[in-house]
Amino acid sequence: MPLPLPAAILLSPALGAFVLCAIREDRDALIRRLAVTSMGISLACALAAVMTYNPVAGGYQHEVVIPWIRSLGINVHLGVDGISAVLVLLHAICAFTGVLISYAIKERVKEYYIFYLLLITGVFGVFLSLDLFFFYFFYEMAVIPMYPLIGIWGSDVKEQGVVRFSKEYAAMKLTVYLTLGAVVALTGILWLYASSGAKSFDLVALQRHLASAPLAPSLQQWIFPLLAVGFGVIAPMWPLHSWSPIGHAAAPSAVSMLHAGVLMKLGSYAIIRLAVGLLPAGAQMWLPWIAAIAVMNILYGGFVAMAQKDLKLIIGYSSSSHMGYVLLGIACLSPLALDGAVLLMFAHGLMTALAFALVGHVYDETHTRYLPDLGGLARQAPFIAGCGVIAALASSGLPGFGNFVAELLVFLGGWDRYPVQVICGTFGVVITAVYMLRFVRGTFFGELKPAFAHVRDAATPFARLPYVALIAVLLLIGCWPKPMLRLIDASARPLIERIAPSPMQEKYADVDSLDLQPLAPRETP
Amino acid sequence: MAWSLLSVELVVCAAILLMLAADLLVPAARRDSLWWLALGGIALAAVLLARQQPSGIGQTFQAMFLVDRFAVYFKGLFLLTAAVVIIMTREFHHHLPARVGAFYILLLTALLGMLVLASVNDLLLLFIGLEILTFSLYIMAAYLKTDARSVEAGMKYLILGSVSSGFLIYGIALLYGFCGSTSFPVIRAAIANGHAPLTAQAGLLLVLAGLGFKMAAVPFHLWVPDVYEGAPTPVVALLSVGSKMAGVVATLRLLYGVFMPLQGLWGPLLAVLSAATLLYGNLAAIPQTNIKRLLGYSSIGHAGYLLMGLSTASGSGVEAVGYYLLAYLFSNLTAFFVVVVAADAVGGDALDDYRGLSRRSGWLAAAMFIALLSLAGVPPLAGFVGKLLVLLATVESRRLWLVAIGAVNVAISLYYYLMVVKRMYLDAPRENSPIRVSPLTAGTLAFLVLGILAVGIFQEPFLQTIASALQP
Numbered sequence: 001m002p003l004p005l006p007a008a009i010l011l012s013p014a015l016g017a018f019v020l021c022a023i024r025e026d027r028d029a030l031i032r033r034l035a036v037t038s039m040g041i042s043l044a045c046a047l048a049a050v051m052t053y054n055p056v057a058g059g060y061q062h063e064v065v066i067p068w069i070r071s072l073g074i075n076v077h078l079g080v081d082g083i084s085a086v087l088v089l090l091h092a093i094c095a096f097t098g099v100l101i102s103y104a105i106k107e108r109v110k111e112y113y114i115f116y117l118l119l120i121t122g123v124f125g126v127f128l129s130l131d132l133f134f135f136y137f138f139y140e141m142a143v144i145p146m147y148p149l150i151g152i153w154g155s156d157v158k159e160q161g162v163v164r165f166s167k168e169y170a171a172m173k174l175t176v177y178l179t180l181g182a183v184v185a186l187t188g189i190l191w192l193y194a195s196s197g198a199k200s201f202d203l204v205a206l207q208r209h210l211a212s213a214p215l216a217p218s219l220q221q222w223i224f225p226l227l228a229v230g231f232g233v234i235a236p237m238w239p240l241h242s243w244s245p246i247g248h249a250a251a252p253s254a255v256s257m258l259h260a261g262v263l264m265k266l267g268s269y270a271i272i273r274l275a276v277g278l279l280p281a282g283a284q285m286w287l288p289w290i291a292a293i294a295v296m297n298i299l300y301g302g303f304v305a306m307a308q309k310d311l312k313l314i315i316g317y318s319s320s321s322h323m324g325y326v327l328l329g330i331a332c333l334s335p336l337a338l339d340g341a342v343l344l345m346f347a348h349g350l351m352t353a354l355a356f357a358l359v360g361h362v363y364d365e366t367h368t369r370y371l372p373d374l375g376g377l378a379r380q381a382p383f384i385a386g387c388g389v390i391a392a393l394a395s396s397g398l399p400g401f402g403n404f405v406a407e408l409l410v411f412l413g414g415w416d417r418y419p420v421q422v423i424c425g426t427f428g429v430v431i432t433a434v435y436m437l438r439f440v441r442g443t444f445f446g447e448l449k450p451a452f453a454h455v456r457d458a459a460t461p462f463a464r465l466p467y468v469a470l471i472a473v474l475l476l477i478g479c480w481p482k483p484m485l486r487l488i489d490a491s492a493r494p495l496i497e498r499i500a501p502s503p504m505q506e507k508y509a510d511v512d513s514l515d516l517q518p519l520a521p522r523e524t525p
Numbered sequence: 526m527a528w529s530l531l532s533v534e535l536v537v538c539a540a541i542l543l544m545l546a547a548d549l550l551v552p553a554a555r556r557d558s559l560w561w562l563a564l565g566g567i568a569l570a571a572v573l574l575a576r577q578q579p580s581g582i583g584q585t586f587q588a589m590f591l592v593d594r595f596a597v598y599f600k601g602l603f604l605l606t607a608a609v610v611i612i613m614t615r616e617f618h619h620h621l622p623a624r625v626g627a628f629y630i631l632l633l634t635a636l637l638g639m640l641v642l643a644s645v646n647d648l649l650l651l652f653i654g655l656e657i658l659t660f661s662l663y664i665m666a667a668y669l670k671t672d673a674r675s676v677e678a679g680m681k682y683l684i685l686g687s688v689s690s691g692f693l694i695y696g697i698a699l700l701y702g703f704c705g706s707t708s709f710p711v712i713r714a715a716i717a718n719g720h721a722p723l724t725a726q727a728g729l730l731l732v733l734a735g736l737g738f739k740m741a742a743v744p745f746h747l748w749v750p751d752v753y754e755g756a757p758t759p760v761v762a763l764l765s766v767g768s769k770m771a772g773v774v775a776t777l778r779l780l781y782g783v784f785m786p787l788q789g790l791w792g793p794l795l796a797v798l799s800a801a802t803l804l805y806g807n808l809a810a811i812p813q814t815n816i817k818r819l820l821g822y823s824s825i826g827h828a829g830y831l832l833m834g835l836s837t838a839s840g841s842g843v844e845a846v847g848y849y850l851l852a853y854l855f856s857n858l859t860a861f862f863v864v865v866v867a868a869d870a871v872g873g874d875a876l877d878d879y880r881g882l883s884r885r886s887g888w889l890a891a892a893m894f895i896a897l898l899s900l901a902g903v904p905p906l907a908g909f910v911g912k913l914l915v916l917l918a919t920v921e922s923r924r925l926w927l928v929a930i931g932a933v934n935v936a937i938s939l940y941y942y943l944m945v946v947k948r949m950y951l952d953a954p955r956e957n958s959p960i961r962v963s964p965l966t967a968g969t970l971a972f973l974v975l976g977i978l979a980v981g982i983f984q985e986p987f988l989q990t991i992a993s994a995l996q997p
Contacts, residue, residue: 025887069985071992072917111883111950133913137904144903147943151951168947172940179939183932186913190920190928 004064005049006078006128009088010121012041013095017117020110028109032102035113039096042124046092050085055490058082060130060204069133073200077130082491083342084127086484087262087269090349091127093473094261095120097466098254101357104364105153105252112153119145119258126266132189132274133201136182139266143178146247146255146263147171153252155363157310159370164310170250177243178234185230185270188223192278195219203273210278211498217281224282227275228290235267235327236320238296245304245316249369253360256312260319261353265345268326272338272495276330280499283333288418291331295424297324302431306438311359311369314439315352318395321428322348322403325410328425332414333499338492339485340409346484347394347402347477354470355391358384362443365455371439376448381457385444387467392436394474397429402477405485530583530592532573533600534640540566541633548626556626557618560611563629567608567636574600588708589647598847598994599643599774602854606767607636609858612969614759616865620669621757628668635661635763639771646782648697648707648732651775655693655739658771659686662764666756678755685748686738693735699728709783719786729784733791736779739772742828743802750809753821758868761817762861765824766854773831773850777995780835781843788838795836800930803829807937816864817874819941820857823900826938827853833931834915837922840996845914847991848980852899852907855976859896862970863889870960876945881954889960890949892970897942899977902935907980 003011016038023031053061063079080088098116105112118141125138150171157165193201198209215223229237236244244264248256271290276283301321308314322344329341361384362377363369378385394401407429414422458464477484528535544562551559574597577583583592610632614621621628638658645651663686667679701707703725704715716725738745753761780791806825813819827849834846864874867889871878883890899906902913912935919928962970980987 069988071985071988111887137909140909141904144898147946148950151947168951172943172947175943176936176940180933180936183935186916187920187925187928187932190913190917191925194917194920 004078005045005052005062006080007064008045009042009049009092010078010124010128012038012045013117013124014121017114017121020114020117023110025110031110031113032099035099035102035117036096038117039092039099039120042120043092043096046089049080050089050487053080053082053085053487055082055486058490058494063130072133073198073202073205074133075131075202076134077202077204078128079130080128082487082489083272083495084269086342086346086488087265088124088127090265090346091120091123091258091262093469094258094349094353095123097353097357097469098257100462100466101257101360102252102254103463104360105254108152112149115145115149116254119149119255123258123262123266127269130203131201132193132203132206135203135270135274136186136189139270140179140182142263142266143175143182146178146251146259147175149255150174150247150251153255154250155252157246157249157313158368159309165246165250167250170246174243174247177240181230181233181240183230184233185227188226188230189274191226192223195223206278214281215279217285220279220282221285224275224279224286227279228271228286231267231270231275232327233267235264235271235323237267237290237327238293238300238320238324241297241301241320244320245313248316248319248356249310249312253356253363256315256356256360257353260316260356261349264319264323265326265349268323268330268341268345271327272330272342276333276499277495283499287331287333290327291414291418291421294324294327294331295421297321297327298425298428299324299431302428302435306431306435308435309371311362311371311374311439311443312356314371314435315355315359318432318435319348319352321432322352322395324428325407325425328414328418328421329410332410332417333496334413334417335489335493335496337410337413338496339488340406340411340413342488342492343402343477343481343485344406344410347406347474350470350474351391351394351401351403354387354467354474355395357466357470358387358391361458366452371442373449374443374452375446376444377452377455378444379448380452380455381444383457383459383464383467387471388440388444390471390474392440394478395436396433400478401474402481403474405478405481527583527585530577530585530590532577533570533604534637536570536573537566537633537637537640540569541630541637544626544630544633548630551626557615559626559629560615563611563633564608566633567604567611571601571604574604584646588710589650590641590644591646592644594994595777596643598991599770600640602770602850603636603639603643603767606763606770606854606858607632607639609862609969609973610759610763610767612965613762613858613862613865616963616966617757617759624668628665631661631665632763635665635767639767642771642775645775645778646709648700648709648712651779652690652693652697655735655771655775656690658768659690659739662686662760662768665760665763666752668757668760672755674755675757676755678752681748682752682756689735689738689745692731692738696728696731696733696735699724699731703728709778713783716784716786719789721787726787726790729787729791730794732779733776733794736772736776737798740769740776740828740831741825742798742832743805743825744798746802746805746825746828749821749825750818753824754815754818754874758817758861758865758874761820762858762865765820765861766857769824769828769831770850770854773835773846776835777843777846780838785838792836792838795832796924796927799829799832799836800927801829802826802832803930803934807934807941810938810941813941814876815874816876816879816945819876819945820860820864823938823941824857826934827857827900829934830912830915830931833919833927836924836927837918839918839922841914841921842918843995844988844991845911845918847995848914848984848988849911851987851991852911852977852980855973855980856896856899856906856908859892859970859973859977860900862966862973863893863896866962866966867893867960876948879945879948880952882949884954884957886960886962888967888970889962892974893949894946895974895977897945899981901939901942903939905978905981907977910981910984
């Protein structure tokens with residue numbers, strides 16, 4: 001019997017970590033090859049899962065159910081729907097490129113890859129689990145490896161030679177914040193379990209039970225904020241976002257890639273899947289607040305990013321700004337906006353991974369990330385500079401990249417419900433352009449400092465592979481978003497219709513009727 | 526009289542007598558090999574325990590002594606704890622010159638006390654069991670006669686322990702005055718209608734105070750930090766796992782077996798104490814600079830979770846406590862085992878001595894890492910499931926404020942556990958010489974770590990065992 005796809009995706013990095021434990025520490029090449037192989041298998045399986053997902057049938061597919069704790073109704077229930085399939089693919093791409101980028105790690109390689117693969121396993125587990133117990137199980141399992149990964153292989157955030165945040169501080173702040181959020185969410189999960197009467201942690205069974213016997217709205221209004229705020233910490237929801245930029249800044253590049261690219265999406269995914277999916281009345285009550293917070297995310301994160309001088313802090317704050325669009329898209333409760341939010345999670349994940357990868361390269365070569373110290377690197381490293389420009393354009397929402405399609409969908413879908421918030425959100429696009437262009441100009445253009453005369457480009461095809469792969473996917477979904485949107489829509493639309501059968505979405509009743517093709521300009525490759 | 530019901534205790538008694546004789550006959554230089562005898566006694570006791578009929582209830586000595594599945598389950602845990610502590614002591618031999626034999630004897634008497642406690646069905650037997658256990662620990666805590674901290678530890682433990690014994694015996698006297706018997710069934714019958722006079726209620730509270738001392742629950746926790754810091758490390762392991770478990774077992778017997786009708790009295794009381802214990806233990810652990818003190822405060826925090834499970838007065842709460850104890854046993858014994866092994870190599874028990882431990886012995890650091898994360902409640906480790914079950918039982922009992930406190934304390938405890946991890950993994954070592962670990966120690970550590978993983982991942986078989994053992 002062939003191994004079901006979700007199980008293969010999940011087990012491959014877990015087994016990789018396990019096997020690595022048994023390998024001698026000095027065999028770096030073998031260790032790296034093993035990590036790349038295990039991630040390659042995961043990526044192939046994730047691609048297969050996305051390709052074979054049938055959007056017409058919808059619902060959860062590729063399901064695996066193994067009863068685990070019968071007395072509590074806990075199953076190992078793996079499977080994907082359109083939303084999680086997209087996110088699994090995102091994680092697989094980011095993790096695979098991350099493993100390649102990790103070739104820059106030279107110290108304590110074995111330990112590094114063990115923790116990195118454990119982190120990857122945890123994140124896959126969250127996206128693949130259709131059981132609340134295992135959802136939390138993998139979520140917390142993904143948080144903890146961040147501590148050693150940042151603490152050992154990270155770097156202090158310096159400004160003019162003075163340490164602003166030590167990596168130990170950043171690692172601890174991140175771990176404690178995320179754990180605090182997790183336990184708040186856990187309280188909500190347990191409360192939900194105890195009051196649903198379904199005696200099951202299985203998401204599908206719980207959904208079915210709640211559809212016939214919904215929780216009292218008075219209860220939902222308490223449980224919803226526990227889940228939304230608890231998981232919102234990792235999203236990162238303003239004002240609980242402060243762990244995230246310094247966490248990104250202190251982490252080694254490959255970890256920042258996963259962290260900003262995928263980990264933050266765990267929060268928004270959990271809000272979609274658990275908070276909104278299971279507690280419709282609570283969602284109706286609280287989502288306007290989330291929309292307001294999302295606007296704060298967009299504007300506040302953007303303005304703070306403008307003031308930063310550390311490259312990673314710029315990208316870090318920009319991530320928390322962009323996640324505001326995702327939260328806004330979720331809060332709109334319209335299929336179109338939710339499609340946009342999920343697509344933005346995917347596009348933003350790739351874009352941020354790209355940005356962190358190239359900032360990591362710049363830092364490895366110049367040993368500084370302080371913007372005033374940098375400049376003129378385009379002459380020495382034209383390939384990296386080109387990637388930097390592309391990342392900046394993608395981030396600013398230029399047509400041709402996935403981010404543009406996704407943000408547009410959020411704005412279109414949200415207009416009817418939150419026009420003010422949408423208008424505020426569009427300002428965020430302008431702010432993004434300001435700091436991203438400032439980042440590109442300050443790093444790659446201008447006069448080349450003599451100290452950087454030795455800086456090398458990513459020269460070999462192998463070193464360029466992660467960048468090329470990320471850009472290719474970004475352009476692909478930017479120019480031809482339809483297949484992925486169909487996939488997302490297959491799950492987002494039923495979700496919204498179950499919660500808010502509202503009449504206002506008739507204008508864009510179907511994503512297929514909204515012809516997205518002309519929106520992508522012809523001149524982009 | 527059914528002697529077979531006493532077989533486990535009798536074997537341990539026989540082992541104690543044998544070792545007394547052996548301690549006289551074996552030349553001083555070879556006494557450290559006596560651990561074989563102690564371990565053999567425990568192994569034989571374990572075999573006999575496995576043969577005791579797991580179904581039905583047996584009682585003897587006019588129903589003072591009870592053998593049910595509850596007793597069998599916890600006796601199993603006590604035997605496992607004692608066996609690990611004996612192997613741990615083997616690593617500690619060179620600190621106990623010439624008097625090793627007596628140390629093992631005391632270890633076995635402490636075990637005897639715990640075994641008796643698992644079977645109590647009478648207040649007097651409860652008192653006797655507790656005193657056998659505590660007296661052994663008084664002596665063991667002060668075993669390093671030339672070390673002032675050890676003597677201080679023994680002294681503090683003796684004084685505060687005597688006070689708590691005073692509480693206990695006074696409470697027993699009041700309960701006897703109320704119903705004219707110390708037997709559990711008689712007391713249960715006397716309060717079956719849910720009403721008890723003030724004297725009986727006071728008696729119950731005093732008995733709980735005595736047991737709270739064993740569990741290291743606030744406000745009877747004051748002895749913990751100093752005793753943990755000063756006493757020989759294997760003794761601390763026994764204190765923190767065995768003695769705490771014995772306190773919980775006796776409390777379970779008493780509250781769930783006898784005083785269930787008065788749950789309106791003790792439920793809220795334990796809930797409040799649980800919150801205080803959690804907050805005190807975990808917050809006070811943060812500034813600690815000594816690993817044993819830190820684990821001491823953390824063990825106070827764990828007492829808080831145990832009280833939380835006890836306070837639910839529900840079947841799921843009891844199961845959660847049973848699971849929590851199992852997870853705590855594996856995790857805490859692993860942590861103390863590493864402390865024992867590392868202490869000689871790194872030169873002390875200060876947290877800063879652990880700097881760079883992962884570079885000197887990757888496996889030792891990994892074992893500590895896993896043990897600490899399990900104590901903090903991180904999946905996929907044992908402690909996570911224990912905490913989850915306790916929180917779930919508390920949610921079901923509708924005490925959400927307590928759940929909130931319990932949940933927040935997970936994050937607080939993670940902070941100070943990670944501070945230890947920081948030193949082991951992030952900081953540079955003072956010296957780079959690798960640490961040698963004997964095969965027996967490595968094997969035991971591997972067993973404990975695998976236990977942590979197994980209890981954390983394959984919950985169902987353990988849960989079923991516990992559920993069938995703890996059903997009233």
